[in-house]
């Protein structure tokens with residue numbers, strides 16, 4: 629059994645291995661040829677030395693990859709004053725390079741990545757895994773009013789299968805072959821829970837809601853998030869698109885205070901919030 633130093637690249641391999649295990653059938657598993665033992669839910673123990681960077685990765689990513697069943701998380705990169713973009717929608721980049729690698733790792737740990745129409749229009753994001761080894765998730769674009777142009781990269785470039793969820797489907801011929809249009813049945817709006825049911829029926833049970841603020845807020849308000857990663861960058865934008873917006877409350881007793889751990893991420897800080905645990909397998 630090897631007891632070589634466990635560094636970040638190897639830790640990431642272990643986290644990816646964990647992502648493909650059946651955690652409903654195992655309380656604990658040994659990964660990385662015996663170097664890493666992982667318990668369901670993400671606790672871990674390693675043989676030999678572990679670098680601080682590898683330990684931090686295992687701490688904040690194994691709870692995602694070693695949790696059985698449906699798992700829904702969101703991540704936002706925001707300024708100190710809670711903005712995810714300027715008022716004109718410019719968001720490149722609020723957070724630093726290490727946080728971008730983190731986001732790509734999250735994408736590699738899920739079956740589907742969800743963005744709202746606002747993000748698809750403002751950023752035309754690729755939503756692929758490029759800054760870490762890993763597989764691209766299915767892309768899901770929430771566009772009930774058909775705002776996202778057919779010419780956008782996400783509807784043209786076949787980097788990953790793409791679901792365009794809209795009441796105004798675009799002509800088939802205008803879209804790349806990788807795109808499937810889905811129309812929410814008769815609904816005026818698509819609730820996050822209904823959307824997650826639709827995705828689960830297609831085998832997409834591990835979901836990352838990647839933004840923007842309105843979309844993440846809807847999933848949070850609907851009680852659908854297991855985990856929320858808020859990456860806070862040391863800048864003040866002073867105005868612009870807000871991160872989380874929920875219904876108004878009168879006193880701070882009604883504020884959400886989920887269990888929270890923090891991790892340094894370059895110059896940024898990751899706030900890793902557990903919103904739900906022990907959900908249905």
Ligand SMILES: NC(=O)c1ccc[n+]([C@@H]2O[C@H](COP(=O)([O-])OP(=O)(O)OC[C@H]3O[C@@H](n4cnc5c(N)ncnc54)[C@H](OP(=O)(O)O)[C@@H]3O)[C@@H](O)[C@H]2O)c1
Nearest residue numbers: 704705712713717719744745746747750839840841842843
């Ligand atoms: N810093 C970051 O981490 C980050 C991440 C992502 C995006 N961004 C930035 O954030 C900005 C966009 O964010 P945003 O909050 O303005 O918009 P957004 O969340 O991207 O999109 C909101 C829109 O998506 C549709 N939508 C979302 N959830 C839905 C649901 N459950 N059912 C039906 N429709 C749903 C609605 O479209 P309709 O309005 O057509 O009904 C809604 O208005 C952009 O500037 C982008 O660059 C930053």
